[in-house]
Amino acid sequence: MSETDRGPEETEWVCGRCSVTLTPAKVQVSYLGSAFTVVLPVCTKCGMALVDEDVALNKIAQAEKVLEDK
Numbered sequence: 001m002s003e004t005d006r007g008p009e010e011t012e013w014v015c016g017r018c019s020v021t022l023t024p025a026k027v028q029v030s031y032l033g034s035a036f037t038v039v040l041p042v043c044t045k046c047g048m049a050l051v052d053e054d055v056a057l058n059k060i061a062q063a064e065k066v067l068e069d070k
């Protein structure tokens, strides 16, 4: 169990189209030929996932680190 990194992001994301607060959900992201599951804010109304590139790449980098540490 190493889920103790820094704590959850408290940023509230809102869908630009629906003005609905986005809820964190698991989304599959492909990066360099590998699929990663990251938690991203998703609109419950239109299903749009907010892919913040910096956040996504950050999480992928963390996932890669975990893979390399094995």
Ligand SMILES: [Zn+2]
Pocket (backbone or CB within 6 Å): 015, 016, 017, 018, 019, 020, 043, 044, 045, 046, 047, 048
């Ligand atoms: Zn929406």
